Amino acid sequence: MKNEIQPWETLKSDIVFDHKWYQLRRDYVRLPNGLELDDYFVSVRRNVALTFPLTDDNHVIFVRQYKHGVQDILIELPGGVIDEGETEPIEAAKRELLEETGYASDNMQFLLQVADNPTKDTNKIYFFLARNAHQVSAQNLDRTENIEVVKVPVADVEGMIISGQIRVSGSVALCLLALKELEKEI
Structure with a gap:
């Protein structure tokens, strides 16, 4: 049986760099298997x-x-x-x-x-x-x-x-x- 794909849970987010064209966000996340990451970086960009x-x-x-x-x-x-x-x-x-x-x-x-x-x-x-x-x-x-x-x-x-x-x-x-x-x- 396949594992059901589930989203990660965002525990906390911080903007670590903020510019008019680009933001860098640091997410603290919990994966469905319970593993927690405190250094998942996301580029926040305009569409x-x-x-x-x-x-x-x-x-x-x-x-x-x-x-x-x-x-x-x-x-x-x-x-x-x-x-x-x-x-x-x-x-x-x-x-x-x-x-x-x-x-x-x-x-x-x-x-x-x-x-x-x-x-x-x-x-x-x-x-x-x-x-x-x-x-x-x-x-x-x-x-x-x-x-x-x-x-x-x-x-x-x-x-x-x-x-x-x-x-x-x-x-x-x-x-x-x-x-x-x-x-x-x-």
Whole structure:
């Protein structure tokens, strides 16, 4: 007989680092088998919206930028954190698409909510498919951003994943999900 999966009991939590972009929480927990841990660290982060923008001429709009955490220049889908005051993830998806690329869409479809790294992070990622994406303005980047807009034929996206050109986990997942969704229309 299988053991029933049960949640851990949180006995106490302390914020050990607090910054506007990131909090580190130390949880004191009791596991279902009775074992207690006094040093389970959790990254408390804001939720993210990520968009697969598809143009009328069947191109996907990606962004290419330096990511300091992995110290590499990566190709990924446009997206970012859901700001305070944004009541729906689609608001952040539209805002980030416009800011990072200058593109907009009047046909945004929610596809899925996923956990980013559920072992140690609290945040979720909301995936959107944006059909009829079209350029409406120049980029409006933060002073810390230097982003190149990359327009890729939709037929090349899967190959770019397989070859490792697209290797950011959320972008890989959303690309494959969006491609599957688009197959339904063919």
